Amino acid sequence: MMSNTTQATAAAPAAAPIHSVDEPRGGDPRPATATAVKIKARDVNVYYGDKHALKHVDLDINENEVTALIGPSGCGKSTFLRCLNRMNDVIDSCRVVGDITLDEADIYDPSLDVVQLRARVGMVFQKPNPFPKSIYDNVAYGPRIHGLAHNKADIDDIVRQSLERAGLLKEVHDRLDQPGTGLSGGQQQRLCIARAIAVNPEVILMDEPCSALDPIATARIEELIDELRENFTIVIVTHSMQQAARVSQRTAFFHLGDLVEVGNTEQIFTNPKDSRTQGYITGRFG
Amino acid sequence: MQTMIVILALTGLALIGYMTGRGRSLVLARGVTPLHSLPSYHGLYVAFWVGIPALLVLVLWLVIEPRIIEWIVLDGLPSGTVDGLAADRVGLLLNDIRNTASGNIASQKDNPVIEAAATQLNNLRAIGFVLMAVSCAIAGTGGLVLAQRRIAPGLRARNSVERTIHIILILSSMIAILTTVGIVLSLVFESWRFFTKVPIWDFLFGLDWSPQTALRADQVGSSGAFGAVPLIAGTMLITFIAMMVAAPVGLMSAIYMAEYADPRFRAVAKPMLEILAGIPTVVYGFFAALTVAPAIRGWGESIGLSVSSESALAAGVVMGIMIIPFVSSLSDDVINAVPQSLRDGSYALGATRSETITSVIIPAALPGIVGAVLLAVSRAIGETMIVVMAAGLAANLTINPLEAVTTVTVQIVTLLVGDQEFDSAKTLSAFALGLMLFVITLALNVIALYVVRKYREKYD
Numbered sequence A: 001m002m003s004n005t006t007q008a009t010a011a012a013p014a015a016a017p018i019h020s021v022d023e024p025r026g027g028d029p030r031p032a033t034a035t036a037v038k039i040k041a042r043d044v045n046v047y048y049g050d051k052h053a054l055k056h057v058d059l060d061i062n063e064n065e066v067t068a069l070i071g072p073s074g075c076g077k078s079t080f081l082r083c084l085n086r087m088n089d090v091i092d093s094c095r096v097v098g099d100i101t102l103d104e105a106d107i108y109d110p111s112l113d114v115v116q117l118r119a120r121v122g123m124v125f126q127k128p129n130p131f132p133k134s135i136y137d138n139v140a141y142g143p144r145i146h147g148l149a150h151n152k153a154d155i156d157d158i159v160r161q162s163l164e165r166a167g168l169l170k171e172v173h174d175r176l177d178q179p180g181t182g183l184s185g186g187q188q189q190r191l192c193i194a195r196a197i198a199v200n201p202e203v204i205l206m207d208e209p210c211s212a213l214d215p216i217a218t219a220r221i222e223e224l225i226d227e228l229r230e231n232f233t234i235v236i237v238t239h240s241m242q243q244a245a246r247v248s249q250r251t252a253f254f255h256l257g258d259l260v261e262v263g264n265t266e267q268i269f270t271n272p273k274d275s276r277t278q279g280y281i282t283g284r285f286g
Numbered sequence B: 001m002q003t004m005i006v007i008l009a010l011t012g013l014a015l016i017g018y019m020t021g022r023g024r025s026l027v028l029a030r031g032v033t034p035l036h037s038l039p040s041y042h043g044l045y046v047a048f049w050v051g052i053p054a055l056l057v058l059v060l061w062l063v064i065e066p067r068i069i070e071w072i073v074l075d076g077l078p079s080g081t082v083d084g085l086a087a088d089r090v091g092l093l094l095n096d097i098r099n100t101a102s103g104n105i106a107s108q109k110d111n112p113v114i115e116a117a118a119t120q121l122n123n124l125r126a127i128g129f130v131l132m133a134v135s136c137a138i139a140g141t142g143g144l145v146l147a148q149r150r151i152a153p154g155l156r157a158r159n160s161v162e163r164t165i166h167i168i169l170i171l172s173s174m175i176a177i178l179t180t181v182g183i184v185l186s187l188v189f190e191s192w193r194f195f196t197k198v199p200i201w202d203f204l205f206g207l208d209w210s211p212q213t214a215l216r217a218d219q220v221g222s223s224g225a226f227g228a229v230p231l232i233a234g235t236m237l238i239t240f241i242a243m244m245v246a247a248p249v250g251l252m253s254a255i256y257m258a259e260y261a262d263p264r265f266r267a268v269a270k271p272m273l274e275i276l277a278g279i280p281t282v283v284y285g286f287f288a289a290l291t292v293a294p295a296i297r298g299w300g301e302s303i304g305l306s307v308s309s310e311s312a313l314a315a316g317v318v319m320g321i322m323i324i325p326f327v328s329s330l331s332d333d334v335i336n337a338v339p340q341s342l343r344d345g346s347y348a349l350g351a352t353r354s355e356t357i358t359s360v361i362i363p364a365a366l367p368g369i370v371g372a373v374l375l376a377v378s379r380a381i382g383e384t385m386i387v388v389m390a391a392g393l394a395a396n397l398t399i400n401p402l403e404a405v406t407t408v409t410v411q412i413v414t415l416l417v418g419d420q421e422f423d424s425a426k427t428l429s430a431f432a433l434g435l436m437l438f439v440i441t442l443a444l445n446v447i448a449l450y451v452v453r454k455y456r457e458k459y460d
Ligand SMILES: Nc1ncnc2c1ncn2[C@@H]1O[C@H](COP(=O)(O)OP(=O)(O)OP(=O)(O)O)[C@@H](O)[C@H]1O
Pocket: A048, A051, A053, A071, A072, A073, A074, A075, A076, A077, A078, A079, A080, A091, A093
């Protein structure tokens, strides 16, 4: 573990990641809260062709917490998020180096089935992207491909439950056979969340889930995230400081591909250690 | 040729109009009042005033002049030559005069009357050309002078030019539409003539096709049978076989190209596939007739089937190969148009590539794919060369792909090649077949549109 940090410092001395006190190191359990570490990223580097997009990132994601990733545009937040469910595999030029473990198991292990990984680590995108199918089929898609249900009644249950948990059931219960694309933007995004939780993942990754929504729809999604925290581990990328402050327990600040600082959300926003973090959250740059 | 010279001269004049109009407005622009329109609009304004009236004169002249000249020539013929002749005989006579005048072979050689008339025709034409050139020049310069006078800082040249362009565009599209309407009407009228000789019922539902009619009234036997069912059946059989080849192969190659292929491979393979569409159909035709048909016959016989040397199977398979690019290229485009975000959404749920393709991409691209397939079907129905060469001429009513069948297009070709009498039922039946082909293709296109719209409601 120490060697990783040294390497990072050597590679980019100016932008050495400064870890906050409560950052767990070398497997030490965090004293502050008793939550377990769900995802552990160690010395993660991502390259798009020759471009070094993510540099020596060490980050722990705690179970049943909301972790917010913040930072100026292009700093690598989405890139990091996409490493966690290996969505970067889809991009030809993208190369990921480093260790990422989910429940202590390496997710880049060649023997690991990426299909199963993605069933455990769901994702919600910046732009709502419901499939051109009915609302019902959108939610049933995941359970069907993973064989989670054996008969129609089971799928019905899963669909209703997921919609309910995503806070959408009331609005759509009488038109489940209508196309999902016919919903409003906020509803579509909640449909995408329902679709993600229908496969019963352990982790949900959200990449700026509210950036296309109005304040009311945003508030609903934020409420929802808070409720979902009970059952899921959530990682959310956001450009809104307020949103990060409202929904997350831990916040990580990225800058130019470096993880600058990570810590309790309250601490990051009230007492940042790094001057870059301070500058960003007070709106001096980014 | 001579008309070309006039048109060139008019173009030159219009160019001059543009320059002077622009120049004049530039001079005006130095004055106190600002120009309403940019100088180039003033230039175009003058150019339109030069070109359009002169062009109208030219077109009118070209339409009317020959009529007048013919009338004068006929009038100048020695009395008694034309009187009492039927209209078509007069036409023949005129044709002879025209041919003699332009030095072509005429049926009545060395007839002094015609010689004289031809000389007169030539003279009249020469005069006509000079008159035409002069009137075009007058119209052009008139427009030039008039438009020049009108140029003023407040002239709304831009608005006039925009309106003129608008009208020109409308006229261009009208030409395309009117041509289509004309073709359809001629089909309808000729078919009408056919149906007065052969009842439409017999044509549509008759099971027998043998269009040999008697050449002379005293011939016996061949009264002709014009039942189109065997031709339709043959067309459908071959189209079906072709689509059985083209639809799956085309669709799957499109999926491979769009979803799996390495960009470098795609860059080479896609153009290669499209070359298939560039091969002349006659090449496919002899490939079908000389290679595929005998091969199928050979295989068939080796397993004890009797295969005729021209078979629906051979023609259909080769036609299917020919239309693969239609299906694959269009499907590839629509598959590529499916947004990446849908693929990401599916992959993020843990779907594999093939699950994503079958459950997300294909449904999203379905309207386009249906459109591509239906387009390929109309193409197959209308295809002629391959079936002429490989499917045979015998109008068998069969669904056995190993037998020779014939198609609507093949029969149209055979009905119209060679010397034909233009009002026999045999010749006219070609128009009826053409009309039927047109109606079928039209119906297919309408269905395609309907399907596309229906799915679009569901999938957008
Ligand atoms: N597919 C790609 N190919 C090449 N470079 C990429 C690709 N995706 C991202 N990058 C680069 O990697 C860097 C990090 O991008 P990333 O999308 O992770 O930023 P981000 O922090 O999510 O920004 P934003 O807040 O604007 O979404 C950027 O410099 C970007 O240009």
